[in-house]
Amino acid sequence: MKGIILNENMTLKIVNGSMVIDDNTYQNQKLLLLAEKGEFKNRPMRGVGTRRFLETENPDELAREIRTEFITDGMTVKTINIPKNGQLTIDAYYDN
Structure with a gap:
């Protein structure tokens, strides 16, 4: 999905005077x-x-x-992997 990009400070990313x-x-x-x-107001x-x-064990x-939030946002969620080490991996994308 195309949209406005934010920088690492969560403000608008501006390049050459224009929003990215x-x-x-x-x-x-x-x-x-x-x-x-x-x-989100x-x-x-x-x-x-x-x-x-x-702190959740489960x-x-x-x-x-x-899954619920991503689907509500319009994404297709293929996989969500939450191993014990906490390295979250998600395969989800917007349908075009």
Whole structure:
């Protein structure tokens, strides 16, 4: 999906005086993973809030929340892998 790109400070990425428009799939995934419910003013029930799951013994709850939020955002989710070492891998994309 093409959209506005943010820089590492989460502000608009500007190149040669113009906003950067590019594939923002991974950016959107990151924002959804980090956002707590209530942080998006226009959609207060959106966000996974991965910090809430840091102490959770059962990764299925986190995987279910990720899948739900990504699907609601219009993505197709193929796989979510949450191994014991915490290295989250997700294969999800927007259908064009």
